[in-house]
Amino acid sequence: MSxxxxxxxxxxxxxxxxxxxxxxxxxxxxxxxxxxxxxxxFFNMAPLVINVARLNxxxxxxxxxxxxxxxxxxxxxxISGASDEQKGPAKAAGFACLSxxxxxxxxxxxxxxQIRYERVEVPVEVEVPVQKPSxxxxxxxxSGQQFYARDSDLVIIGTVSNGAEVIADGSIHIYGSLxxxxxxxxxxxxxxxxxxxxxxxxxxxxxxxxWTSEQIDKSFYKSPGCIxxxxxxxxxxxxEV
Amino acid sequence: xxxxxxxxxxxxxxxxxTSSAAIGTGLALKGHKTVxxxxxxxxxxxxxxxGVERRVVYDFVNVxxxxxxxxxxxxxxxxxxGLYILPASQTRDKEALTKxxxxxxxxxxxxxxxxxxxxxxxxxxxxxxxxxxFADEAIVVTNPEVSxxxxxxxxxxxxxxxxxxxxxxxxxxxxxxxxxxxxxxxxERGDMLSVEDVCEIxxxxxxxxxxxSQAVLRASNVGEPVILDENSDAGQAYxxxxxxxxxxxxxxxxxxxxxxxxxxxxxxx
Numbered sequence: 001m002s003x004x005x006x007x008x009x010x011x012x013x014x015x016x017x018x019x020x021x022x023x024x025x026x027x028x029x030x031x032x033x034x035x036x037x038x039x040x041x042f043f044n045m046a047p048l049v050i051n052v053a054r055l056n057x058x059x060x061x062x063x064x065x066x067x068x069x070x071x072x073x074x075x076x077x078x079i080s081g082a083s084d085e086q087k088g089p090a091k092a093a094g095f096a097c098l099s100x101x102x103x104x105x106x107x108x109x110x111x112x113x114q115i116r117y118e119r120v121e122v123p124v125e126v127e128v129p130v131q132k133p134s135x136x137x138x139x140x141x142x143s144g145q146q147f148y149a150r151d152s153d154l155v156i157i158g159t160v161s162n163g164a165e166v167i168a169d170g171s172i173h174i175y176g177s178l179x180x181x182x183x184x185x186x187x188x189x190x191x192x193x194x195x196x197x198x199x200x201x202x203x204x205x206x207x208x209x210x211w212t213s214e215q216i217d218k219s220f221y222k223s224p225g226c227i228x229x230x231x232x233x234x235x236x237x238x239x240e241v
Numbered sequence: 242x243x244x245x246x247x248x249x250x251x252x253x254x255x256x257x258x259t260s261s262a263a264i265g266t267g268l269a270l271k272g273h274k275t276v277x278x279x280x281x282x283x284x285x286x287x288x289x290x291x292g293v294e295r296r297v298v299y300d301f302v303n304v305x306x307x308x309x310x311x312x313x314x315x316x317x318x319x320x321x322x323g324l325y326i327l328p329a330s331q332t333r334d335k336e337a338l339t340k341x342x343x344x345x346x347x348x349x350x351x352x353x354x355x356x357x358x359x360x361x362x363x364x365x366x367x368x369x370x371x372x373x374x375f376a377d378e379a380i381v382v383t384n385p386e387v388s389x390x391x392x393x394x395x396x397x398x399x400x401x402x403x404x405x406x407x408x409x410x411x412x413x414x415x416x417x418x419x420x421x422x423x424x425x426x427x428x429e430r431g432d433m434l435s436v437e438d439v440c441e442i443x444x445x446x447x448x449x450x451x452x453x454s455q456a457v458l459r460a461s462n463v464g465e466p467v468i469l470d471e472n473s474d475a476g477q478a479y480x481x482x483x484x485x486x487x488x489x490x491x492x493x494x495x496x497x498x499x500x501x502x503x504x505x506x507x508x509x510x
Contacts, residue, residue, distance in 0.1 A: 010448065139401075140444060141398070142394045142395060142397045142398025142399075142401065143391055143392075143394040143395040143398060144365075144398050144399070145398045159444060161394045161398075161442070162391055162394070163391060163395065164398070179442075184487070241435045
């Protein structure tokens with residue numbers, strides 16, 4: 001049973017850093033547009049950190065910078081190398097102020113272009129999902145109780161009461177009534193499904209797509225059924241062969 | 242060792258104290274030495290229902306704090322042999338009930354009593370948690386309506402996870418369902434949940450169905466447990482409940498409405 005609904009973990013990601021050498025946004029935009037044309041797939045909705053260490057412009061317009069980048073289908077996430085004067089306006093414009101790691105902190109010297117791209121490779125620890133054996137619960141879950149099956153399917157031989165909640169990263173099977181909430185594919189598994197002997201659920205959800213009790217087909221009330229995700233739509237089908 | 246039975250519900254006003262008084266009295270009538278402990282610190286009612294409010298000198302919290310001993314504090318019922326009441330404090334709050342304090346008092350009571358009935362306050366906070374924590378058995382008092390059933394379900398979840406038996410991995414608390422304020426006519430009309438509906442949702446063993454009855458209100462107001470009113474339907478239903486608590490099979494009464502006579506059926510009524 002999980003005590004907290006959230007968890008914090010440190011993680012490293014590879015981000016592209018845009019080094020700005022001029023505060024002339026029009027010029028920068030033109031150069032950027034050319035770059036993007038060369039690799040549209042790579043840049044489409046790409047998160048971007050902007051290094052402003054070379055801009056000796058305390059009055060630089062960060063809001064305009066953000067608007068410009070957004071108009072090019074980029075996602076500006078933060079800035080680095082900002083002076084203390086620049087940090088205030090940058091935060092006001094919605095930028096996170098990041099500090100680069102020492103190895104990547106060199107501003108490249110190149111005179112003939114105004115901007116330059118650099119891929120900063122940072123080792124990233126990727127959690128490889130491991131399929132664990134199904135968790136089997138042989139009890140009723142009463143109002144107010146919650147159970148989370150991490151990285152596995154969840155089988156409940158019993159009833160999930162109104163006000164109770166079952167969550168699984170895989171599928172959920174309930175050999176009893178589902179009167180509370182069932183949340184399957186909690187870590188983003190589209191193929192997760194919810195099976196129940198008697199569907200009277202308050203809420204069913206698969207990978208964030210959910211139905212409240214009002215949206216569940218009334219003809220299935222207290223009948224067995226399977227809830228699955230088809231594209232971005234939930235489906236409810238009979239448990240018959 | 243005494244059997245410790247908590248009378249609980251989650252929801253307020255469903256008849257916990259009335260049931261505690263009736264069940265405690267019924268057990269004493271059967272010859273078992275019984276004490277009813279009022280855990281509703283700050284809102285004590287048990288002494289009123291039992292008609293002993295003018296004899297309260299010390300209370301539960303005094304005993305916990307060592308300001309009085311059990312002999313001084315327990316109130317002996319004058320009607321039924323072997324029946325005692327441990328009243329709650331009206332001037333304190335529920336935080337005065339500590340786990341250690343409650344354990345100490347229950348241990349001491351266990352030495353001399355056969356049954357300890359813990360009358361729980363409403364809610365799921367400190368007072369209610371302390372009342373159920375040491376229980377061997379639970380009588381979950383439920384009215385035939387959805388919010389009461391939902392709250393009973395919640396309390397059953399707490400019994401299964403936060404009682405001493407659950408925490409220590411012992412045999413779980415034995416759960417009994419006591420349905421009160423049952424009105425067969427209103428069930429037939431469909432504006433009240435039926436026995437079957439409630440049993441299906443809560444999925445625990447039924448121990449009694451107490452009909453909605455004028456006798457209960459009357460009994461409360463005169464300070465006499467309704468079980469002593471043997472002619473009343475509620476009194477008889479509580480007597481049946483005691484039999485079932487003793488492990489005897491008793492057929493259920495008062496589950497269907499009064500049979501209407503021919504004239505009533507013809508002319509309405």
